[in-house]
Amino acid sequence: MTALAGDRLPPPLAEGDRLTVDDLALRVRVSGRRKRFALTVETDAGLTLHAPEGRPAAEAEEFVRAHRAWLVAKRGLRERTRPLNPTKRLVEGEVFRYLGRTYRLALVADPPAGGKVNLIAGRLVMDREQAGSPAGGRAALVDWYCRAGRAWAGRRLQPWAARMAVPEPDLEVRDLGRRWGTYRPGDGDSSVGRMSLGWPLFQLPMHLVDYVVAHELAHTRVLGHGADFWRLLRSALPEYEERRSELDELGRRMWMGEMS
Ligand SMILES: [Zn+2]
Structure with missing residues (x-):
């Protein structure tokens, strides 16, 4: 027309x-x-x-x-x-979370040996020189979360694996973008699989980190999120649904590595 x-x-x-x-x-x-x-x-x-x-x-x-x-x-x-993730600054007193508790950043001129970031007497202590470069400071913090998280989750793996009667996979903590955890099966029947946890997870309270550990461990037996998967997870963690929604709610407020 x-x-x-x-x-x-x-x-x-x-x-x-x-x-x-x-x-x-x-x-x-x-x-x-x-x-x-x-x-x-x-x-x-x-x-x-x-x-x-x-x-x-x-x-x-x-x-x-x-x-x-x-x-x-x-x-x-x-x-x-909607994600409400905050940004952080490398300044004295900035707040960081670890396992549900808050710690203030302390920038010091003479950091103790053993890592660029350390948790000392309730403060997250960082070399002042390190904080001068936002990229370097961020990397040092992420590295600290990876190391501390790896050590903590490493101790949780055995009791959860025993409770679920599943084999213990290898464990790594690294950057997984916005995912809290993943599980990759081993190749061949003798090799174990690998559980990866994202470093921001370790800002959350312990019972939510435990939820992710148990969730990924359940994947050692059942890949995917079918009825069998949730049945296995429920048998180890009956309150898993509450924890999952708490993770969604608190998780969107965690620091994901953005600097301002
Ligand atoms: Zn899953």
Whole structure:
């Protein structure tokens, strides 16, 4: 259909437009490859309308209204689970968590031997020179979490493995991005698998670290998250569901290594 001369067609939606439909504010993304409208709720709970080229706003509004219930529900979920991870600074008194307790950073000129970071008398002591470079200071802290976490979790592995009657895997603590833990089976039937735990996990209280240790240990018997997996985990840790939601809730407030 062609517009007749004199018709005043509204301009089509353009990339970067803001669209307001009732009380919903959406950002507009336009793509020539797209054939239909689509909606996404971003991790920060922002709303995006994806539109094909050359479509009028009225059509988009109708589409948004038809999917209003889904958008509102999804946005609510995003708001409740949105990451709230703090950033840290390498300054005297900055607070760091370890196994659920808080420790203040102390920058000293003459650090005790044995590591660039140490937990001494309730303070996290760091070489002042180290703190001069944010990247180096961050690396020293991450390294400390890895070493301290490895030592702590190493002692928890045996009792949990015994309780679950599963073999003890190798253990490493390192950067796993946003994951708390992973398990990789060994190759061949004689070799043991490997459990990896993410260093930020060790900021959490012990019972939540235990949850992740037990969770990954259950994977030594059952890979994936089917009914068998949860049955095995429940037999070792009956309150695993509470711990899992506590981990989700507290976990999104932990420091993941961002510096400011
Ligand atoms: Zn799992």
